[in-house]
Amino acid sequence: MIVAGGICWVLTVVYLVAQPIVAAAWAHPAYDFGANPISDLGNTTCGEYISPQGHTREICSPRHLVMNVAFAAGGVLTAAGALLTWRWWPGRTASRAGLGCVAAAGAGGVLVGCAPENVNLPVHAAGALLQVPGAAGMVLAGIGSAGVTGRARWFSIVWGAIAVVACLLYLGGVHPVLGSGGMERVAFDTLTVWTVVLGGLVLHHPVRIPPARAG
Helix, strand or coil: CHHHHHHHHHHCHHHHHHHHHHHCCCCCCCCCCCCCCHHHHHCCCCEEEECCCCCEEEECCCCHHHHHHHHHHHHHHHHHHHHHCHHHCCCCHHHHHHHHHHHHHHHHHHHHHHCCCCCCHHHHHHHHHCHHHHHHHHHHHHHHCCCCCHHHHHHHHHHHHHHHHHHHHHHCCCCCCCHHHHHHHHHHCHHHHHHHHHHHHHHHCCCCCCCCCCC
């Protein structure tokens, strides 16, 4: 089961690969990774789209089906990996809570893929907001693995902290240098980078970690 979980997490890379492939199909207008939200890639219509904030932008994503499948598939793989690698992590409260948060983010990805922004915005928004626990989940998983899984611990804490800060900036409407689309990716797509890296670490050393005595 641990190996299967590692494989699931490595395969979440499909979500990252899909983005440039889908964006490349945009022509009029071209997709802007700094200005356009990630969700625009899955928008199913061509024409003017009015965002919840009242901003109007031109959208046309011919490969929207590819993106929405990638959203959902990445979500399923993220959640499955969290469940299947459960015993790989030490049995501390923090690591368990962290994996729960990661699984919740995976469920959010499924919602995002099944409900594009122009089809069912409330469900789509709920799925997007579930990515926030994913950022905290990386930090918690790292804290809970103290003294046992060194590389996984420090990568989780540092990478997760970057994601948490980016989430706060993005949700607060602060997008220095990167633009709103770029900041959104730092906030949310960091989790997928984390699952790919952690999946590799799991596959490299798929040995069950003994449960912690305390914590």
